[in-house]
Amino acid sequence: MSLALTVASATLALADSYNYLTVSSGSIEKSFALRQLKRITFVGDDMVVTNTDGSESSFALNDLNRLYFSDSATAISRTGASRPLAYENGQLVANGSGTIQIYNASGALVRNLYTTSPRTSVNLSSLPHGIYIVKQGNNTLKIAK
Numbered sequence: 034m035s036l037a038l039t040v041a042s043a044t045l046a047l048a049d050s051y052n053y054l055t056v057s058s059g060s061i062e063k064s065f066a067l068r069q070l071k072r073i074t075f076v077g078d079d080m081v082v083t084n085t086d087g088s089e090s091s092f093a094l095n096d097l098n099r100l101y102f103s104d105s106a107t108a109i110s111r112t113g114a115s116r117p118l119a120y121e122n123g124q125l126v127a128n129g130s131g132t133i134q135i136y137n138a139s140g141a142l143v144r145n146l147y148t149t150s151p152r153t154s155v156n157l158s159s160l161p162h163g164i165y166i167v168k169q170g171n172n173t174l175k176i177a178k
Contacts, residue, residue, distance in 0.1 A: 051102035056082065059096040064103075087162075087178040088120045118167055118174035125155040131170050138164040 055064045071083045080097060082090045119126045127133050127148065133155070135144040143165070146155065157165075157178060167174040 051104060053103050053105065054082075055101050055103060056080075056090075056092055057098040057100075058092040059098070061092075063090060065090075067102075083177070086123060087176065088122070089175070089177065117172040118169055120157075120167075120174065120176045120178075123156065123158055123178070125157055125167060125174075125176070127153045127155070127169055129169065134168045135160075136166045136168070 052067055053064045054067060054070060055062060065082055065084065069084045069086070071085045074081045074083070075094070076091075078094050079091045080094055082092070117128050125133075125135075129151065130149045131147070133144075133146040133148065133153070134142060135146075135157075137143050143160065144155075146153075157176070160178065162178055165176045165178065167176060
């Protein structure tokens with residue numbers, strides 16, 4: 034873990050002349066615009082990249098292949114590697130049908146939705162800023178907005 038922190042710190046120092054951070058983990062490669070990058074944290078066995086819009090991407094340290102900076106976004110995620118739940122650009126994206134439950138940090142249910150669509154986008158702009166837990170079947174997502 035300390036090696037990962039050292040590598041991340043040294044890598045961030047070199048980022049001044051670049052526009053994107055690309056993370057390669059397992060079969061997924063994802064680029065983040067540096068101007069929208071809020072922080073990189075290490076929680077348990079995961080590295081968590083948080084954007085200024087509150088969206089988070091988590092990568093298992095055991096699967097981490099490489100981190101690098103570039104002038105352009107070069108990451109391409111594999112088709113079919115989409116997550117069941119994601120928070121992207123202020124939208125909750127749920128892949129698969131079923132009940133979607135959104136809880137606030139106090140544990141109160143703030144939204145209960147049912148979808149039959151294979152992919153559903155839910156605008157969460159009406160929810161106040163805070164931490165939310167989204168559940169759909171066996172899938173759980175933590176959102177900081």
